[in-house]
Amino acid sequence: MTIRTSTRLSAATLLAATALALAVPAAAQSLPDPDETAQGDVAVTIYQNGQALVQDVRQLNIPRGTTRIEFPDVSAQIRPQTLSFAAAGTAIVEQNFDFDLLTPQKLMEKAVGETVTLIRTNPATGVETTERAEILSVAGGVVIRIGDRIEVLRDDGLPVRVVFDEVPPNLRARPTLSVTLNSNQSGTRPATIRYLTPGLGWTSDYVALYDEARGTVDMQGWVTLTNNTGTTFHNADTLLVAGNPNAGYNGGGPRRDMVRPGTETADRERLGDYYLYPIEGRTTIANAQTKQVSFLDVQGVPARRIYSIGSGWLQNDSDFRPASSAISFSSASEGGLGDALPAGTVRFYQNDREGNPQFIGENGIGHTPMGSTLALTTGNAFDVFMQAEVENRQRITGEEYERSARYRVIEDGEVVREITEERALTYYRTTMRYTFTNAKPEPVTVELTQSGLAQYWWGQDFRVTSEDLPGEQLNFDTRRYQVTIPANSERVVRVTYETRY
Numbered sequence: 001m002t003i004r005t006s007t008r009l010s011a012a013t014l015l016a017a018t019a020l021a022l023a024v025p026a027a028a029q030s031l032p033d034p035d036e037t038a039q040g041d042v043a044v045t046i047y048q049n050g051q052a053l054v055q056d057v058r059q060l061n062i063p064r065g066t067t068r069i070e071f072p073d074v075s076a077q078i079r080p081q082t083l084s085f086a087a088a089g090t091a092i093v094e095q096n097f098d099f100d101l102l103t104p105q106k107l108m109e110k111a112v113g114e115t116v117t118l119i120r121t122n123p124a125t126g127v128e129t130t131e132r133a134e135i136l137s138v139a140g141g142v143v144i145r146i147g148d149r150i151e152v153l154r155d156d157g158l159p160v161r162v163v164f165d166e167v168p169p170n171l172r173a174r175p176t177l178s179v180t181l182n183s184n185q186s187g188t189r190p191a192t193i194r195y196l197t198p199g200l201g202w203t204s205d206y207v208a209l210y211d212e213a214r215g216t217v218d219m220q221g222w223v224t225l226t227n228n229t230g231t232t233f234h235n236a237d238t239l240l241v242a243g244n245p246n247a248g249y250n251g252g253g254p255r256r257d258m259v260r261p262g263t264e265t266a267d268r269e270r271l272g273d274y275y276l277y278p279i280e281g282r283t284t285i286a287n288a289q290t291k292q293v294s295f296l297d298v299q300g301v302p303a304r305r306i307y308s309i310g311s312g313w314l315q316n317d318s319d320f321r322p323a324s325s326a327i328s329f330s331s332a333s334e335g336g337l338g339d340a341l342p343a344g345t346v347r348f349y350q351n352d353r354e355g356n357p358q359f360i361g362e363n364g365i366g367h368t369p370m371g372s373t374l375a376l377t378t379g380n381a382f383d384v385f386m387q388a389e390v391e392n393r394q395r396i397t398g399e400e401y402e403r404s405a406r407y408r409v410i411e412d413g414e415v416v417r418e419i420t421e422e423r424a425l426t427y428y429r430t431t432m433r434y435t436f437t438n439a440k441p442e443p444v445t446v447e448l449t450q451s452g453l454a455q456y457w458w459g460q461d462f463r464v465t466s467e468d469l470p471g472e473q474l475n476f477d478t479r480r481y482q483v484t485i486p487a488n489s490e491r492v493v494r495v496t497y498e499t500r501y
Contacts, residue, residue, distance in 0.1 A: 038072045040190075042236040044200070044285065046225065048243070048343060052200035054233070057192045062090060064186040071177040075197035076230025078177065085179055087191035094180040107164060108142065111135045117163040118144075199229035200285070202240050204344030206296070206365075209357060210303060210327055212350065217303035217329055219337055221296025221344075223277065225285055233285045242342035242367060243274030262371025264333055266340035275340050298337050303329040307381055307444055311388040311434065313452025320385035320437065323446050325361075328375040331368055341368040348378050383439035384446060384485070391433035391494065401427040404463045404498050427500055429465075434493045438485040448481040448493070449474075455501045466496040 040058035047053075052075075060069060085092045118131045133144040133151075142153045153160070177193065202225050209218040223240060227233070269276040279293050307323040327348055330336030343366045349357040361378025368374065438444050453462055454476035464471065464479070471479045485491045 037232070037234045039234055042233050043239070044233055044236045045239045045241060046200055046202050047241045048202060050198050050201040052197055052229075053194070054197060055192065055194045057190050059188055060087070060191045061188045062087060062181060062183050062186065062191070064183055066093065066180065066182050068178055068180050069191070071179065071193055073231055074177045074193070074195070075199065077197050077199040077228075079196045079198075080177075082196040083177070084194045085181075085191070086194075087181070087183075088189050089185040090181045090183040090191075092179055093182050096178045107167070108135065108138050108162075111164060112138060114165075116165070118146075119161040119163060121159040123159065197229055200225075200227050200233075202226070204242075204295070204342040206341075206344060206346040208327070208346055208348045210305075210348050210350045210360070212305060214300075215302060215304055216300045217327065217348075218299045219296060219301060219329075220294065221341070223279070223293045223295050225291040225293070227285045227287050227289055227291075230287055232287045235282045235284055237282055238279040238285065240277040240279065240342075241271065241274045242277060242340070260373045262331060262369040262373075264369065264371030266370040268340065275342070277342065296337070296339060296341075298339075301329055301337055302335050303327055306375055306447060307384050308375075308447040308449065309386045310449040310451060311386075311432070313450075313455065314390055314393075314430070315388045315452075316390055317387045320387045320435075322380040322382070323384040323386060324377045325379055325381045325384075326375045326377045328373070330371070330373050332371045336371070338370065340370045341365060341372075343367050346376055348376070384444055385437045386446065386448070387435045389433045389435070390430060392429075392431040394429055396427045396429050396498065398427060400429075401498055401500075404465050427498060429496065429498050431466075431494055431496045434483070434495075435490060436483055436485045436493070437490040438487065440487060442487050443484055445482055445484045448483050449478060450481070450495070451478045453477050453479060453497070453499075455499075462497055462499040464495065465498055466494070468493045468495070471495070 038058070039056055041056070043055040045053040045055075054075060056071070056074070058071070062069065080095065083095060085095075112135050115132055115134050118133050119128055120131075121128050131146050133146045135142065136145055136150070137143040144151050144153060179193075202223055205222045205224060207220045207222070211217070225238075266275060269278075277295055283291070283293075285291060304327075306326050306328050308326065309321065309323040331339060331341055343364070345362055345364050347362040348360050350360050352358050363376040363378065365374065365376070432450070434448060436446060450471075467481075469481060469483065471481045473479050479495075481493065481495075483491065483493055
């Protein structure tokens with residue numbers, strides 16, 4: 001026996017059919033046209049967690065008794081355990097999903113132990129030579145037996161075709177679901193299959209044109225469908241669900257920069273806790289395709305630019321930090337977008353002097369009820385900075401601390417309430433200095449947030465004894481200031497706190 005070896009043909013090269021043109025006889029190549037489908041009346045409900053519900057109603061001629069019915073053109077990622085079948089007078093006995101698709105690799109793997117025809121072409125003369133060969137192995141390369149010799153197919157650039165006598169019966173050109181039925185009647189009737197599948201999802205994207213002079217934003221919302229199921233869904237009635245039913249996924253997506261969620265109900269159909277966004281008309285969702293559909297188009301929504309920056313407790317900035325720049329608007333029915341917004345990405349544009357829209361930043365939103373107030377950060381300000389510093393910090397006595405207590409009761413010049421200390425306490429008086437700079441030719445207002453005020457449960461009795469402008473206490477931990485900086489100027493703001501920490 002002769003073993004002939006030469007440069008080994010890599011499995012990836014061969015099985016991807018780049019060096020070999022895999023062929024089957026004409027009788028075996030009678031595969032369905034890619035544009036044809038065995039699907040019937042298809043309805044697809046797509047969720048934002050990559051899951052989809054497919055409902056397919058087909059007219060089938062089902063004989064009486066036990067029979068096997070095939071459903072080609074189902075999702076290649078079908079979750080068989082989620083399948084339900086319904087047809088009048090029938091009961092399901094067994095189901096099988098054939099997921100071995102007809103590919104060069106699978107065809108060669110299934111041919112191990114079988115005999116095929118090798119056709120080699122002489123590039124100089126064009127003469128073809130034919131040999132029968134038995135496929136012995138495809139592990140790491142293709143090993144064949146020709147007569148009394150063993151040969152490893154070569155990747156030497158010579159034209160070679162492998163001709164198979166037939167397509168193995170367990171290989172499918174398209175994903176196929178087979179169902180064994182028991183029917184008490186014969187005849188044509190609608191048969192419905194319903195199943196869940198991953199690989200079909202949607203996201204929402206928003207394009208916002210901000211007009212700073214008018215204080216408005218024009219907003220367009222786009223739905224982006226992505227199909228990676230391995231199957232095209234033809235002329236499907238498509239429904240999108242904003243929300244993530246619990247299926248082992250993290251739901252909701254990130255919610256960034258929502259100032260306050262709304263309390264208005266959008267004029268859309270709801271299903272439990274989810275909003276439905278139907279796509280108008282039927283559409284074909286092709287495999288390996290991205291499709292975009294508009295679902296929101298609103299003009300002239302009131303909007304404004306806001307600047308903000310935060311500071312932690314006892315924070316000492318070594319240098320100035322830029323303020324964040326954000327666009328604030330509402331999703332309310334009055335003076336807003338007037339709709340509930342599915343989670344997605346908002347991309348902002350602004351016209352330059354010549355009227356050309358220029359990209360100025362983007363941010364993500366979570367599922368947002370109608371009536372919400374949003375402030376989406378688009379980036380850092382170029383001209384607006386702030387530096388936070390601890391200007392002064394000193395210990396004070398308990399008596400000094402108590403002088404700033406606003407709840408002491410004094411009658412006729414005498415203290416009627418005494419505080420008895422069970423242990424010696426140390427108190428501090430801290431002055432924070434915030435220095436703002438503005439290089440813009442117009443004044444700007446920066447929202448300053450001082451956090452870290454409620455360090456410990458026993459330290460929540462802090463006092464603000466002096467501040468250059470009134471602050472708003474958002475909660476025990478956070479105080480907010482609206483600081484206006486004149487054009488081409490700087491401004492210093494000081495706040496003094498008395499604390500037990």
